[in-house]
Amino acid sequence: MNKVFRDLRNNLVxxxxxxxxxxxxxxxxxxxxxxxxxxxxxLVIKQVHNTGAxxxxxxMICGLFVGAVLALQxxxxxSKFNAEDWTGVAAAFALVKELGPVMTALLFAGRAGTALTxxxxxxxxxxxxxxxxxxxxxxxxxxxxxxxxGGVFAMPFLAAIFSAVGMFGAHLMGVELFQVDVGSFWxxxxxxxxxxxxxxxxxxxxxxxxxxxxxxxxxxxxxxxxAEGVGRATTRTVVITAITILVFDFMITAVLL
Amino acid sequence: MGNDxxxxxxxxxxxxxxxxxxxxxxxxxxxKRGEITALMGPSGTGKTTLLRLITRQLIPEEGVxxxxxxxxxxxxxxxxxxxxxxxxxxFQNGALLTDLNVFENVAFPLREHTKLSIRLIRHIVLTKLxxxxxxxxxxxxxxxxxxxxxxxxxxxxxMVMDPEILIYDEPFVGxxxxxxxxxxxxxxxxxDALGITSIVVSHDVExxxxxxxxxxxxxxxxxxxxxxxxxxxxxxxxxxxxxxHGMADGPVAFHxxxxxxxxxLLGRDIE
Numbered sequence: 001m002n003k004v005f006r007d008l009r010n011n012l013v014x015x016x017x018x019x020x021x022x023x024x025x026x027x028x029x030x031x032x033x034x035x036x037x038x039x040x041x042x043l044v045i046k047q048v049h050n051t052g053a054x055x056x057x058x059x060m061i062c063g064l065f066v067g068a069v070l071a072l073q074x075x076x077x078x079s080k081f082n083a084e085d086w087t088g089v090a091a092a093f094a095l096v097k098e099l100g101p102v103m104t105a106l107l108f109a110g111r112a113g114t115a116l117t118x119x120x121x122x123x124x125x126x127x128x129x130x131x132x133x134x135x136x137x138x139x140x141x142x143x144x145x146x147x148x149x150g151g152v153f154a155m156p157f158l159a160a161i162f163s164a165v166g167m168f169g170a171h172l173m174g175v176e177l178f179q180v181d182v183g184s185f186w187x188x189x190x191x192x193x194x195x196x197x198x199x200x201x202x203x204x205x206x207x208x209x210x211x212x213x214x215x216x217x218x219x220x221x222x223x224x225x226x227a228e229g230v231g232r233a234t235t236r237t238v239v240i241t242a243i244t245i246l247v248f249d250f251m252i253t254a255v256l257l
Numbered sequence: 258m259g260n261d262x263x264x265x266x267x268x269x270x271x272x273x274x275x276x277x278x279x280x281x282x283x284x285x286x287x288x289k290r291g292e293i294t295a296l297m298g299p300s301g302t303g304k305t306t307l308l309r310l311i312t313r314q315l316i317p318e319e320g321v322x323x324x325x326x327x328x329x330x331x332x333x334x335x336x337x338x339x340x341x342x343x344x345x346x347x348f349q350n351g352a353l354l355t356d357l358n359v360f361e362n363v364a365f366p367l368r369e370h371t372k373l374s375i376r377l378i379r380h381i382v383l384t385k386l387x388x389x390x391x392x393x394x395x396x397x398x399x400x401x402x403x404x405x406x407x408x409x410x411x412x413x414x415x416m417v418m419d420p421e422i423l424i425y426d427e428p429f430v431g432x433x434x435x436x437x438x439x440x441x442x443x444x445x446x447x448x449d450a451l452g453i454t455s456i457v458v459s460h461d462v463e464x465x466x467x468x469x470x471x472x473x474x475x476x477x478x479x480x481x482x483x484x485x486x487x488x489x490x491x492x493x494x495x496x497x498x499x500x501x502h503g504m505a506d507g508p509v510a511f512h513x514x515x516x517x518x519x520x521x522l523l524g525r526d527i528e
Binding site (some may be wrong): 133 | 312334338339341342344346348349350352354355365366369370399412413418505
């Protein structure tokens with residue numbers, strides 16, 4: 001029994017230590033961010049392009065099908081109450097407030113997040129970060145901050161693209177396939193979806209962007225510098241990001257409702 | 258110790274452990290200005306660890322390391338980075354930045370630390386690449402280079418800021434005879450032409466003998482022997498003789514600590 005308590009205590013202490021280090025790491029990134037944005041904007045723009053372009057195709061394909069499925073489900077249920085015109089509204093709410101930011105963040109973690117983690121992890125494993133240190137170049141502002149900011153800036157755009165393509169998918173399904181009146185489809189959305197709903201989606205996508213990028217960069221920077229270590233870090237990035245996104249989604253939704 | 262002392266690096270009473278294992282236990286070592294100093298020793302004696310301690314990538318548990326008269330453990334981050342600009346380091350695997358081509362790798366320290374014009378940076382980089390014979394590879398990516406070429410590019414990058422101290426971590430490992438000869442000659446030529454101090458970690462006894470002015474043989478956390486390669490080769494110490502003549506068994510045991518062979522084969526050790 002003593003051993004169980006000792007193990008529990010050790011695990012708790014280890015968790016708190018890691019969590020504390022994680023917060024300090026976040027503060028370090030924030031500390032360098034303004035300077036990098038001002039003095040090295042090119043590095044950040046390159047990373048926005050890298051992470052954004054990497055995720056764009058998968059975001060668009062998934063957005064299209066998620067929008068189509070939402071419209072399909074909405075139409076099949078709404079039609080029972082002769083409320084087919086509300087098909088677009090149901091899809092729009094789900095996309096703008098929930099699925100747009102959440103799905104984008106999950107896809108981002110799987111595509112760009114893993115790429116960030118493995119890239120930084122491999123840089124560590126092949127002594128590239130040590131080489132920078134030896135060249136008197138601090139890798140935190142030079143390597144980590146641009147990648148972190150790249151993800152933070154890319155995420156709201158990707159979420160917006162996901163929602164826009166999703167609405168196109170919903171339109172294809174509702175208007176083109178099920179013959180819902182095109183005017184009603186879009187007018188109901190215009191009358192029902194408010195700016196505050198869009199703001200909720202934007203807030204979520206920014207928070208998720210910070211969380212997903214931060215976790216990816218942290219895991220990469222703290223990789224055990226071996227092939228196995230990079231593999232494990234990459235897996236952890238996806239798992240931890242997914243859990244964090246869903247927990248944050250619940251919390252933000254609860255606060256903004 | 259003054260800045261103009263002939264001792265560029267002094268290490269006194271250095272202690273460093275990894276887990277329960279003591280890597281250095283009261284190490285004393287002096288590296289003289291302008292010389293090529295070789296750090297040799299069997300695998301696991303802490304040669305690379307010592308380089309990382311000298312450059313403060315690691316911090317000693319006890320003892321002091323003076324570089325140019327300055328105790329490097331007392332430096333804050335800004336001062337440390339200032340100090341590191343005096344170093345150039347060639348990593349064992351080259352450690353080239355894989356997202357930059359050869360030219361940009363060599364130009365990297367100049368772009369980060371200076372405000373030189375593009376034209377001047379180009380001039381300096383091409384000069385350094387010419388010195389290692391790879392001016393023609395300026396547009397290649399690191400993944401396209403052989404091991405020897407990557408190490409030469411890394412050498413060009415290490416010397417692009419005209420450092421005072423060049424550190425080579427196992428520069429001869431895994432090279433074909435031609436590349437090896439090129440690197441050996443470069444180590445000597447750069448040291449003499451630029452008037453720098455070089456530290457070479459290697460266990461390649463023959464190659465190091467051709468370039469080193471002074472060698473230190475590390476064993477069991479201390480300096481087991483020091484002197485010119487010729488002096489080491491005729492040293493009477495058993496450890497030195499075993500290492501210099503490549504004998505399989507001796508003070509450095511061939512077998513890692515283990516239970517008796519017969520006992521283990523018969524399974525008595527698990528009964």
